[in-house]
Amino acid sequence: MSGRPRLVPPAPERSPDKPGPGPVPPQVLRSLDLAVMKRIESLVPGEHLTPQTGQGTELAMIRPYFPGDDVRHIDWMATARLNEPHVRVHVGERALTTWLVLDVSASMVFGTADRRKTDVAEGVALAVGHVASRRGNRLGVLAFGGGQPRIMRPRQGRLGLLALLAELRHEPEPEGAGATSLGAALASAATLGRQRGLVVIVSDFRGERDWEGPLQALRARHGVMAVEIVDPREQQLVNAGDLWLIDPETGRQVHVDTRKRRIRDRFAAAAAAEREEVRSALRRTGADHVELSTGGDWLRIFASHLRRGEMAMRTGAPARAAVANRMRTARG
Structure with missing residues (x-):
């Protein structure tokens, strides 16, 4: 973008010591x-993260089981420890642009x-x-x-x-x-x-x-x-x-x-x-x-x-x- 006048030299030659971008280490x-x-x-942002059980890989929380929850998402270790059914809730993933x-x-x-x-x-x-x-x-x-x-x-x-x-x-x-x-x-x-x-x-x-x-x-x-x-x-x-x-x-x-x-x-x-x-x-x-x-x-x-x-x-x-x-x- 244009600005103050400046000296315009020839572009530097590329070499192993001065490679420009080249292959990134x-x-x-x-x-x-x-x-x-x-x-x-x-x-x-939070509004783009949907509380979808079983979607995504990042664990958001473990909560008590409610009627209608997918039984495949029951956390059996937490259920045994707390003597109450609990399910694992994961953060829903979406591609980012x-x-x-x-x-x-x-x-x-x-x-x-x-x-x-x-x-x-x-x-x-x-x-x-x-x-x-x-x-x-x-x-x-x-x-x-x-x-x-x-x-x-x-x-x-x-x-x-x-x-x-x-x-x-x-x-x-x-x-x-x-x-x-x-x-x-x-x-x-x-x-x-x-x-x-x-x-x-x-x-x-x-x-x-x-x-x-x-x-x-x-x-x-x-x-x-x-x-x-x-x-x-x-x-x-x-x-x-x-x-x-x-x-x-x-x-x-x-x-x-x-x-x-x-x-x-x-x-x-x-x-x-x-x-x-x-x-x-x-x-x-x-x-x-x-x-x-x-x-x-x-x-x-x-x-x-x-x-x-x-x-x-x-x-x-x-x-x-x-x-x-x-x-x-x-x-x-």
Whole structure:
């Protein structure tokens, strides 16, 4: 997404030490698998969990037997211990839909560290797709910023995601006035994702601030994770002499003399203010926010963030409490 003019260097070459997304290490994916699975399950609201006996695998509660209960669900150990028939109630399972809102605008094709921002975004998409397919959840994709949005309807498995990423990588769409903004993309996501689930936004969040209202509307119905992709050189100018800074989406150019400390300081201050605006806006929406850089091991940072979120959410407790409350209401 468009923002302050910036230097556009050639994309870094890939190597074993700087691979871009590439194959995700299995041990890290195992951590991602567990953490993302638990976080997704914690976002399923109580009204979507039905107290269906014998459906699902997660035990919600053991309660006294009532006429009409299926005798196959009697817990004989509890019955013997309490001298009264008891049945096991399980949380009803339903497939969850995850929507991936992926920024493919020209500003994402930028990178001065180990990889480009678009490489990190693609890696995040692959990680989310891997976890969704492993858990049998459906994944939908809305790619924006390259002209008309591209939509992959929710489906199980990763083949659709891989095909879409390959298409976006090898056939980039031209930029121009018709490019979809993040705000418009989120408004579209709200109409596509009617069943409550998880929306993962992968973007640099630069340019227009038209996304805060649509994101708040999404957050009212869905769990939202905002993955912000940054590059070190977008925050600090180095002393490299005369440079032309170019906005990759509008073509606007600005000449700067980076030998002047005053210029470098002004650039850093403006960049810091812009990033704080993004952080503040995301805090106001209540979205879960994680920042990933083109430099360093972005995947481990992503996994660590998800694990911390999973621990804070205490996955499963809200679901079991909701089922128990419904059962008590039905009994009363």
